[in-house]
Amino acid sequence: MAQVRVARPTDRLDDVVRFYEQGLGLRKLAEFHDHAGYDGVMLGLPGTDYHLEFTSHVDGSPGTAPSSENLLVLYFDDEEQMSRAVDRLSGFGVAAVALDNPYWGANGGTAFPDPDGWIVVLMPRPVF
Secondary structure, eight states, X not given: OOOEEEEEEXXXXXXXXXXXXXXXXOEEEEEEEEETTEEEEXXXXXXXXXXXXXXXXXXXXXXXXXXXXXXXXXXXXXXXXXXXXXXXXXXXXXXXXXXXXXXXXXXXXXXXXXXXXXXXXEESSOOO
């Protein structure tokens, strides 16, 4: 494999992009408009081969966030970088949520729901 992209639909594309781009600090890598009724945005870290893609269709998007155990985990280089992201999200009015699995909190993690209710866990340092 040469690249990984995780894609999911949303009916709140602008809100979701703001959360991940302005709140979490991911970069907008590409976007498209009206491709067979779809708009989309790819976000990630420049120079990496891991991306998130969010799409919206003119007829609406199916589904909701599946459960509190479906997590996107983002690792920061240090606690200070993570703290800045936590502050930005808090400034947007996003409140941290408790997680069922105690591992994350015991290792310094903080979790936030994105605008669609998907849980994003912020971790203060990479694991490997």
